[in-house]
Amino acid sequence: MWKTGQDVEKPGIVVTGVSGRMGQMLVKVVNASDQVRLVGALERPGSDWIGRDLGEAMGGAPLGIQVSDDAVETIAKAQAVIDFTSPAATVAFAELAAQARAVHVIGTTGLTEDDLLKIRAAARHAPIVRAGNMSLGVNLLVGLTRRVAAALGEDWDVEVVEAHHRMKVDAPSGTALMLGEAAAEGRGQTLDALRTPAREGITGARERGSIGFSAIRGGDVVGEHDVIFAADGERVVLRHLASDRAIFARGALRAAIWGQDKGPGEYDMADVLGL
Numbered sequence: 333m334w335k336t337g338q339d340v341e342k343p344g345i346v347v348t349g350v351s352g353r354m355g356q357m358l359v360k361v362v363n364a365s366d367q368v369r370l371v372g373a374l375e376r377p378g379s380d381w382i383g384r385d386l387g388e389a390m391g392g393a394p395l396g397i398q399v400s401d402d403a404v405e406t407i408a409k410a411q412a413v414i415d416f417t418s419p420a421a422t423v424a425f426a427e428l429a430a431q432a433r434a435v436h437v438i439g440t441t442g443l444t445e446d447d448l449l450k451i452r453a454a455a456r457h458a459p460i461v462r463a464g465n466m467s468l469g470v471n472l473l474v475g476l477t478r479r480v481a482a483a484l485g486e487d488w489d490v491e492v493v494e495a496h497h498r499m500k501v502d503a504p505s506g507t508a509l510m511l512g513e514a515a516a517e518g519r520g521q522t523l524d525a526l527r528t529p530a531r532e533g534i535t536g537a538r539e540r541g542s543i544g545f546s547a548i549r550g551g552d553v554v555g556e557h558d559v560i561f562a563a564d565g566e567r568v569v570l571r572h573l574a575s576d577r578a579i580f581a582r583g584a585l586r587a588a589i590w591g592q593d594k595g596p597g598e599y600d601m602a603d604v605l606g607l
């Protein structure tokens with residue numbers, strides 16, 4: 333629907349932030365797929381990857397794609413842009429993907445309300461699939477969390493605990509926020525209404541019905557999330573453990589393909605996975 337002529341058969345994918353942890357994983361997953369073509373690779377202006385062959389920069393065989401910092405020219409070639417970078421970069425890419433009528437798959441977390449408004453504006457022109465976690469397991473856990481929260485009610489205190497690698501820059505994680513939102517929805521409320529500020533010092537007793545978050549940072553932890561429902565005398569713990577970033581990249585590629593026949597609008601992984 334988005335491009336015509338010779339581009340129609342296999343969607344052309346542009347990956348952003350290709351030198352990053354997720355960027356490199358996305359390049360591997362996209363390049364291994366026979367359903368899409370990798371047509372462009374973007375990095376931040378000033379990166380020493382700019383101008384190099386992407387495959388060689390990743391320490392492997394040449395891929396015949398030069399890493400570029402020209403987002404306008406590169407995104408113009410795309411049917412889908414897969415983007416796990418930083419909030420500022422993602423907001424800029426959203427506008428360019430919308431101009432190119434390309435599907436924008438956003439994995440970037442730590443987006444502010446203002447960023448989300450700009451992304452919403454871009455989604456008036458092209459499909460945007462955004463999720464704080466693109467894995468099948470976490471998106472299933474989101475649905476389970478909603479159901480358990482609805483079933484257990486306010487006598488059960490909800491706490492979300494997450495652990496990530498030492499390089500992660502945002503907290504709570506995007507996944508933790510998705511899980512907190514699901515718990516709040518299960519109780520017929522919004523997370524904004526129930527969220528407890530980060531605890532330190534004399535916090536006072538826990539407020540009934542509130543949802544708390546704790547973040548651990550260390551080592552090379554890919555991503556671990558517990559949703560704890562704690563009552564008097566018992567606890568229910570829902571857990572997801574990620575040990576390979578390929579789960580996120582596979583979900584993002586699935587979203588890019590899924591989005592090819594969708595109209596403008598904001599979608600999430602529950603839409604993509606039919607959950």
Ligand SMILES: NC(=O)C1=CN([C@@H]2O[C@H](COP(=O)(O)OP(=O)(O)OC[C@H]3O[C@@H](n4cnc5c(N)ncnc54)[C@H](OP(=O)(O)O)[C@@H]3O)[C@@H](O)[C@H]2O)C=CC1
Binds near residue numbers: 352353355374417506
């Ligand atoms: N939704 C999901 O399933 C998942 C989401 N994430 C999220 O994805 C994001 C990236 O994570 P991760 O890969 O670990 O982080 P990295 O820091 O390893 O990678 C981010 C990359 O984006 C690059 N970048 C920054 N600005 C630009 C720009 N303007 N143009 C092009 N590239 C740019 C960075 O370059 P430089 O380092 O030079 O600044 C870096 O190479 C985070 O927000 C993370 O939370 C991660 C995993 C799964």
Ligand SMILES: O=C(O)C1=N[C@H](C(=O)O)C[C@H](O)C1
Binds near residue numbers: 464500505
């Ligand atoms: O930064 C990461 O690494 C991850 N970020 C996402 C998040 O913020 O939840 C997803 C995953 O947990 C890895």
